[in-house]
Amino acid sequence: MVMKGMRIGEAKKYVADKLHCDVFDLTDSAKMKEIRESLDLGTVNDRPHASYGMSAKIKIAELLDIKIPSVELFKKKLGAAL
């Protein structure tokens, strides 16, 4: 919604399709915990070796097919495409 200027209904469907889940699941915190953990997208509670911050965002950008400015900047600093 933020990066593509979508209205809420369209944005929910876009994310649900990318996550291969139902729109209903997006607001089910138990289901989303499972999805986020399985895809290693970062969760509210930290876990050993789990991604958070930039590493989680890199995965989110790839999964949702969006350009996140801070991820692009980070890649540029590393001097190579991730």
Place this chain on the structure above:
Amino acid sequence: MAEYFTRMGDGEALWQSEDELRADVEAGVEDAVKRGKAKPLDDADIAHLMDILKMPEKNVSVERGCEGIHTFDAGTLKLPIRSAVPVSRHVTLLIHERILCSDTMELCNTDYSFKMVKNCAPEEAMQMEQAQQDMIMPVFYGAMPNLGLYTKPDGQFDNWAELLPQGKIKEAMDAQEGAAEQCYEDMLYISSLQAEAGACGIQFDTAGASGDADLLAALKTTKALKEKYPDTCVTMGMANEFTLGMHGKLEFEGDKLAGKYPRDQVQSCAKAGVDMYGAVINTNSSRSFAWNLARSVTYVKECTEVATIPVLVNAGMGVGGIPLSAVAPTDATTRASKALLEIGKADGL
């Protein structure tokens, strides 16, 4: 006859019968229709709003499927400054992401105006770059255009609020045009540094607070910023439901800005390249919560029907139907949230 607990627009407790609630709802809708020439709510919407107002629960929530996103303006002012919690802005962002579960958050300066950020703009950009390393949710940089700061003695331009009562109309218009140009340059400079630091977006908050020239500066900055950094999101929150015509003749892309209501404001914002629009409907503290909420929902519903970009309604103390009090009662905030999302069809708050 049963009475329902509700509030006045200043937050004071009030008990009203169903007939009294309905009369206030209908009067609130009528006010939006009369002043803003808004389309009235239909009978089903009014019945839905009455149900929300009469719910016996202290706090209420949206129906499944109607959830919207929850965003913040004046983001990092709230914990460390207003609530005096001794945490850094970086920790504030983390608290919002990991504990309060905010959907987006905003980094901002204590003096929440772009002009005041100019002297420390590179340091603010460094703070953003550091924050982006740790944050997952979108983090914006936000401040107000606050055109009044460009008037003497703080700025170089004569104060149009003093010139207008003296009948110096041309001088007042010239001063606003000069101030808007300088404000635009400052906002573009600061926003560009933030974009280059990896900010997810820029939030122009309370746009139009000093009138149509204030809004024009924000719209012009958005257009220029989106040309430079197309992937940087722009959100723009309004100052009120009616753009004040302090200048009166300013236009953006051929549209006169003075006198715009939410349904027109959102279209000007979209034309400038704004990605998310923040509607503001001011609370009248002398009228009831029912009156204020009905009026807000009427404006918002009409706005979301014509909007091509997401509409995030400002819902806090004194706006969006919520009482004008420093601590907003949750019976009112949750009812307003439910009504704005379910009836107003807002994309978020």
